[in-house]
Amino acid sequence: MILEVVDGRGRVLHRHRLAALPVTVGRAYDCDVILDDPYVDPRHLTIGVDQDAWYAEDNGSANGTWRGGARLERIPIVSGIEIRAGRTTLRFLDPTHPVPAALADRRGGSPASRSFADPTTGLLIVAAAMTAYGLSMFLDSTTSLKPAGVASSIVAMLLIASLWAGAWALATRMAAGRLRFVSHLAWASVFIVAFIAANSAGQWVGFFFPGFRGLSSIQLLLMTGLLTCLLAGHLWLATEMSSRRRWRVAITTSLLALGVVSLFTLTEAATDASDSLSFARVLKPVSAGLVPTSSLDDFLSSTERLRAAVDELAAKAEREEAAAGAKTPEEAGVGQPVHGDVAPQAARR
Amino acid sequence: MQAALGLALLVALSAPASAQEQESSATAEIFRRFADRVVKIEVVETGSGAKATVGSGFVATAAGHLITNYHVISQVVLRPERYRVQWYDAGGRVRPGRVVAVDVVRDLAVVTTDAPTDRFFTLAPVPLPQGTRLYSLGHPHDLGLTIVEGTYNGLLEYSLYPKIHFTGPINPGMSGGPALAPSGKVVGVNVSTAGEEVSFLVPIEPAIALLSRAVAVPPPAPKTLLADVGAQLLENQEAYLAPLFKTTDSAVRLGPFLVPTQPARFFRCWGDADRRAQQLYEAVQHQCSTDDYIFLSGEESSGIVTLEHRVVSSTKLNPLRFYALYQRQFQNATGGMAAGDEEMTAYRCQTRNVGRPGIVIRAIVCFRRYRKFAGLYDAVVKAAVLGARDTGLITSLTLSGVSFPNAERLAKSFLERIRWARR
Secondary structure (H helix, E strand, O other): EEEEEEOOOEEEEEEEEEEOOOOEEEEEOOOOOEEEOOOOOOOOOEEEOOOOOEEEEEEEOOOOEEEEEEOOOOEEEEOOEEEEEOOOEEEEEEEOOOOOOOOOOOOOOOHHHOOOOHHHHHHHHHHHHHHHHHHHHHHHHOOOHHHHHHHHHHHHHHHHHHHHHHHHHHHHHHHHHOHHHHHHHHHHHHHHHHHHHHHHHHHHHHOOOOOOOHHHHHHHHHHHHHHHHHHHHHHHHOOOOHHHHHHHHHHHHHHHHHHHHHHHHHHHHOOOOOOOOOOOOOOOOOHHHHHHOOOOHHHEEEEEOHHHHHHHHHHHHHHHHHHHHHOHHHHHHHHHHHHHHHHHHHOOO | HHHHHHHHHHHHHHHHHHHHHHHHHHHHHHHHHHHHEEEEEEEEEEEOOOOOEEEEEEOOOOOEHHHOOOOHHHHHHHHHHOOEEEEOOOOOOOEEEEEEEEEEOOOOOEEOOOOOOOOOOOOOOOOOOOOOOOEEEHHHHOOOOOOEEEEEEEOOOOOOOOOEEOOOOOOOOOOEEEEEEEOOOEEEEEEEEEEEEEEEEEHHHHHHHHHOOOOOOOOHHHHHHHHHHHHHHHHHHHHOOOOOOOOOOOOEEOOOEEOOOOOOOOOEEEEEEEOOOOOOOEEEEEEEOOOOOEEEEEEEEEOEEEEEEEEEOOOOOOOHHHHHHHHHHHHHHHOOOOOOOEEEOOEEEEEEEEEEEEEEEEEEEEOOOOOOOOOOOEEEEEEEEOOOOOOEEEEEEEEEEOHHHHHHHHHHHHHOOEEEEEO
């Protein structure tokens, strides 16, 4: 029989092959299995065999020996059973207990050596991304910009990215004992550039093809995809999750984010105010000959669609009003006598 | 000359007591003779019994027909299930009234009462020389019947609908009250003010026409009035939009562009430029707008047409930065007209890159509908000229209360008239 000592977080602290019986378990140094748990008695329990049947026997400990929710004096042991002494779990497994086959190690090396980039390359990537960000800020600016202005916006972006990477580094430290801050920062930087590029690509497509109605959905999906990759990369650096689990967590999180975003967009669409114009506003410096165009007549004849749409909105509003005001005749009935009463009352005054 | 001036001053100084007393006694005489023919009109919310609007009106027939402004009683027309009309007779008693005819374009309405009387105004057109003294009566701010002296200053020149320019203080609450000539004849109906004694009256002719229509036909059902308002708006827009871009074809040159201006005589146009030292671009603007609008409800007006052009150019920005600016100005350019969600649907827009000989524009058309009036829309046409690296034109045409075919026709005329003056 094998005894696994499991800590409060479910991790196996050590394993013992139980051979010379009986085996004493407790905090005292003369025990066969020593438990570092202040809630365990110095000689907490004894494990033995009685006519080929394994058992664990409590030695009258202060906190007792438990199986499930029951405190027991003597617990019969079979393979797979878990008992608790103090705050420590003891798991018993038969030596024939099956274990899964080895994972294929495609990357080679130990998880401890994982990194996205070595520090120099990582910092170069960060520098390149920040330059790209600064350039996009500059190209989007319409007032005179001083270098200090551009620098401060880059620093702000760098700060945000560092906070993000820092959070991941802390998680990595807890899970893998390493920070890998530069790797996280470089990975996040790649995605800053990717998001800027995706956004800009969406604008250009919107400029050339203003009639392309699926654009915003495609862009939203693209952003979700990017977010998934970003998260999966950070998870790879931070944890030793299997690749399947990693992608599952990343996809679930980005879908949740997508859900929240769409919820906001839907609420916005529902409060479709009658004085706001929403249209494809993008303008790009492209030579007139390169812009695909339609003729003025085609453009105007296609506005018939808009008439149908707003007529439908009006009809819908009328239906809703009719449904809400179904009880108005009754109200009017109550209102009518007041109408007649007004004159006599005033006359009395 | 000097002597004459001195004399005039003297006359003015010593003319005093007798003339002034005479004048005020003339006003007092008008008030004494006609005050009992002017009434206070209230619109009451049926559920709470609270008054929603207070205005004035006057008795115009022996059967007790009252004339007032459409804008005084608009709520009753738009929501007959929620509002009703009441009025106060000369004795101060509250009596029920009923709206039987409206002229939404001229802002007039006729209310019937069950109170036959011999104290009423007889309406007939009166020719007046400019400067004639007029007396306007009504209930300013619900403070009690008031008489105001003022001067007749002719008909407005740029107005689409005839309006008398009355120099005298008309205040809210006096709407619908009569303006009388010294003879005691009604010459107009108080309607609006531009502040500082600049006030406007509806001439009496359309009121006479509306009254004769109201007397001739049996009182309509409340819903019919609403349909009538819709029909009047449709008919009116047909008439006033017809000459747009037809009778005149004036264009104005803005930077390198030629753009339409003053689509018809009743438009007023302005221009301005925006050049500042620390600014990296220049903008030149040109706007035209109709002066008149038709009051529909507290939140909704109709019949406004505006044209706006803005040329943006820069020698200091590279093309990408210039287009970031151009795009931002395109977004910010006005266009959406304020309106309540109860009156209007939301806008629906369409954007295309449109090519015409020699020019490519990004064109946008947006429509929304008047919820209560089938066939009436607000339309916004916007465009930005594409293809230049350092200059652009942002332009918009805003139409309120128009039929769909008219909106389409005007959008076409407007967009067709945007050209490069040089390349």
